[in-house]
Amino acid sequence: MQGFALYPFDPPGDIAALRADLRSWLAANQPQDDVVFRANCWASFDPDFSRALGAAGYVGMTLPARYGGGDRHPLERYVVIEELLAAGAPVGAHWIADRQTGPLILRYGSEEQRQRYLPGIARGELYACIGLSEPGAGSDLAAVRTTARETAEGWRINGQKIWTTGAHFSHIMLTLVRTEEGSERNAGLSQLLIDLDTPGITIRPIIDMAGHHDFNEVFFDDVLVPLGALVGERGQGWKQVTAELGLERSGPERYLSSHALLVALIDAAGPHPDPALATLIGELTAEMWTLRQLSMSTAAKLAAGEDPMVEASVVKELGNAFEQDMPRRVQAIVTSGWDDENDLAKLLRALLIASPSFSLRGGTREVIRGIIARGLGLR
Template sequence: MQQSFTIFPFDLPGDVTTLRADIRAFLGAHAVKLGVPNCWLICDPDFSKALGAAGFLGMTLPKDVGGHDRHPLERYVVIEELLAAGAPVGAHWIADRQTAPLILRYGSDEAKARYLPGMCAGELYACIGLSEPGAGSDLASVRSTARLTSDGWRISGQKIWTSSAHLSHVMLALLRSEEGSERNAGLSQFLIPMDAPGVTIRPIIDMSGEHHFNEVFFDDVLLPEWALIGTRGQGWTQATAELALERSGPERYLSSHVLMTALIDAAGTDPDPELRTLIGELTAELWTLRQMSMSTAAKLAAGEDPMVEASMVKDLGNSFEQALPQRVQALVDCPSTRQDDLAKLMRSLLISAPSFSLRGGTREIIRGIIARGLGLR
């Protein structure tokens, strides 16, 4: 059996202390609501634009497309600070995390010129078109099609559970481009403008009354040939490599972090022994997940493809952030009449946390990836 997880040796680049101070000063200078749980789904376009103007978006992209040529681990420090503070980063999140790097790597000159400067500025948002009815985390079952015609690509089909599609300017979609193909063969990735004729977006309201998810329908949508990203028929390889970026970041263990900080604040300087033990356990688990996540980020920065490690971070991180509100609830009495920050955060996360292990791939899919990677099946 292969070793389950090797911590990749890395040193944080540059002056990290100054970088942390800069992003904290930025947060202090902007009148924006912080301390929001699950904050990478919360959108504030003005805040995203301010982040872009301050140089905190497109950090790893080259300057000629609006980026800043900084190291990926410097970007990691910035997003860690934003998530720990519970800042509303949802508007730009997908574009900055994975769409812009993918366009830089695989996109045409037209795609780079059209989309990257706006993404780096925090003014152009993206969503990811993966799941479909009957093909949730099983991406090899994708049935939405792209057919090349004399006019360009014709897109038909449906995507579901698409986060922030109603706010996005463009979708990066995985489609079946080769007629008669099956499973992971014959798939390609395309950039689809969300205002293109034939695109329809319908909201999915979750049990808390929030609108983050959507159904998206494509009715014979016409795209130019340059809308194809990368190599025709290689969408599976591109999409799975991209998922390592999605699954291994600090958002996989910091979605509930504001509840942990609220618990520490409420405990004061002399908490009872059970509460002290819980805070110690949570801190140790959080630090371990952070080291795993940063090690995976360092592997990605070094050009490796740590799909198994990224999947481990997602699975263990989801377990941690889902269990956190339940563990707090077991020790802290929070009746519905209690309205302090700790009580409100705990009630909010008890509702939303079950979804954490669905987004980015269900637990069953993720553990299958881990098992195959470790030679367990």
């Protein structure tokens, strides 16, 4: 792994104006949600907001205009995303479709798939989930066993996915399946784009320890989808999935999920905080500023067509650590009861409970560190 050079974050166009326009749009259109809804807001589901955001041109920004997209540069989208997250806007409904599935369909999908799905994604109306994990394939994703067999009528799918975020409100699932009989590990896998209203699919909720319904079990019982559901190349699913994970790991959501707590802490501290509080705010700010530089640099590298797999993993690892550390350190210093109902107390409670998931979703801490170690030449 080479020494880190900051990749210049240099989006085209008037970025100050883009920020200003979005901020005034948010001032007029962001729902006055409970403060907890503003934390971890890329899991906050609000389809009305997603539709409005799409109509305003802030969803599917990088997709070509002929598919309903905005023809914008990826770094313009980055600026919009960080503004939405910093504001705590409820972007959960369209989040995965906008971040991952849309770009992946554009890159690997057939013309038919692009025309069929991309316009709805760009409108903020068509939602997607990602079918990767299975009961026997968590961190060890290559152990995937769900099968799709090619028949005269189409692909016949049998198996089960688990921990599928948003399957219960999504229209489509990008699913990693084993298409080659007798294949093992990361060979013989393919990606299928499955309409979730297809007969034979059962979606069951898994309620998390915060009481939320984000993830699901999804069962495929002799599900028949057209041969045209294949995305990209048959047997190349592993390569396509790992490329996709790079998009997932380095975004500003890795350090802005808990931003609402930092805002509440600063506001509660007031303009003249005591020394201990000032120190904590200073340390959290320094970490956040640094993470922003790393994340922007990684985004710029991605936008330039490079594959910053290791840098993306560094952003995720440091971002997760920052976001897990923050509520613990805030709790250690502020006087606040667990059941208090002020903003700071509510955010603290919600994020302390939510934060164990931060270093699990999108690749566990151990897997991410393994990727970094490989980048260092140790594996």
